[in-house]
Amino acid sequence: MRLDIENVSVTRGARTVVHGVTTAVGTGRVLGLLGPNGSGKSSLLRACFRGLRPSGGRVLLDGADLAGMSRRDIARNIAVMAQEPPDELGLTVAESVLLGRTPHHRGFAGDTTEDRDLAEHAMKLTGITHLAHRHVHALSGGEKQRVLLARAITQEANVLLLDEPTNHLDLSYRFELMHLVAGLGVTVVMALHELDLALGHCDRVLVLDGGHAVADGPPGEVLVPSLLRDVFHVDAARTVHPRTGRDHLLLSGAARSEEGTS
């Protein structure tokens, strides 16, 4: 399913925090939203599932305006892995993951064998089968994040939106998550701080600065030293991994106080 973001602005409180952003992500592709703290990544991501209504522009799912879709249709098509896990009210991991099937239920119909199989499969993919009977509220941050991903996978949506999904994850699981998400074959938009992960795993990146789109394209073309200095205030060098041959970023802090002195 294709997702189009057309001239979207988002206002929070009295401030416009996203200014007329346009981009698109094709079926099965991965778009990374990058930018410093407060640049508008989460706000734009929320506009993509109507968690926030754009104050201007529109978001289209395969050409259909999200503004005209029912909540249920949005939930059937779009799964969201938010930054903050919701209060799980004493649910176990297995129960929480099964909630992903809710948009597919009619009325008060209970879970089917197929629902439970899908949830089990998602728990296996995300490595949380051993936690199935634990209470979500007693898990670590990274374990909770895996539960949220398993629920999103169980939802079988066409579009997956992730807000800083690697936040609490240990090093090896960060890579696993990126492989897993890219391999699902669904359309993905993720807000990310880790530029090297974006370089290696996104098909396209959109860079926000102060709510404005300042670059949009393949990560290898966008994540160049001049942009990383101007937007992220880091010194960057690109290098090739001697074993894999893949491109990587070497980053070090560039003192902001040096700006304008040379």
Ligand SMILES: Nc1ncnc2c1ncn2[C@@H]1O[C@H](COP(=O)(O)OP(=O)(O)OP(=O)(O)O)[C@@H](O)[C@H]1O
């Ligand atoms: N509930 C809110 N009410 C008013 N302003 C808000 C609210 N939430 C966020 N903002 C403001 O909107 C702007 C964009 O925030 P947003 O969370 O979209 O940025 P972000 O790029 O996701 O940041 P981060 O990397 O820190 O998560 C910021 O200036 C922030 O202070």
